[in-house]
Amino acid sequence: MVTFWPVAEPVSPDPKWLALTPETRGRFTAIAVELLWRRTGRVFGLVERTVRPHLACDSRLSTYEGQGGATGIVDWYPVIEFCAPSRRRVALPGPVHEVLAVRVDGAAVPPPAWEVREHRWLVRIDAGEWPAPLEPGLGFEIDYVRGVPVPLGGQEAAGALAYELWKAAEGQDCGLPENVRSVSRQGVSMDMVDMAALLGDQATGVPSVDRWIASVNPHRTLTRPEVFSPDVPRGARVMR
DSSP, X not given: OOOBOOXXXXXXXXXXXXXXXXXXXXXXXXXXXXXXXXXXXXXXXXXXXXXXXXETTOTTOOSSSSOOOSSOOOOOSSXXXXXXXXXXXXXXXXXXXXXXXXXXXXXXXXXXXXXXXXXXXXXXOSSOOOOOOXXXXXSEEEEEEEEEOOOHHHHHXXXXXXXXXXXXXXXXXXXXXXXXXXXXXXXXXXXXXXHHHHHHTTOOSOHHHHHHHHHHOTTOOOSOOOOOOTTSOOOOOOOO
């Protein structure tokens, strides 16, 4: 779950909304962020990670949350470039927004010694190399922020959606029922929205929010695309 998605205040909100406790408003904004994160393909938002890479040539041991099991066939991530003669770059699960700290045996390695390339690689640019850990839990740690910053439109969409969620929970009269699309005042006719189709279409029911979702996720992608090889055995991944 994404942990950092800035939320802009809705335009001209109800004074009652502004008077809510931070905890109450935070609950509705968290729900709004969760919905938007899922409906935009889980692309936007930033989350902090701490990872401990290992040498990919030896999958039996890893400093990333434990060992690879008796057979050593477990996908540990991230990994030092596979069997590279020079251990000078690490593949981090990306996109990498910012590297916060790098530690080798508990000692900080300052930024002049490395740089981030292509939002994925942590590359050693001094004369040193990254260590090849020999025991689980020792050696090499990286603190970094993963993800794509939320654009202004997404911040405003989160605020608008949180406000609408609160109004729905309060049972406030919005002028139209939730599932009414249009009304003929004198003909007393209503055009009803198929809510199942609406949700299946990755919509929220809030026009301004749905327009933003459509602009950043026009193909209704449910998650970030990944490429897997059927020839490579796969095991459990432990992330934190």
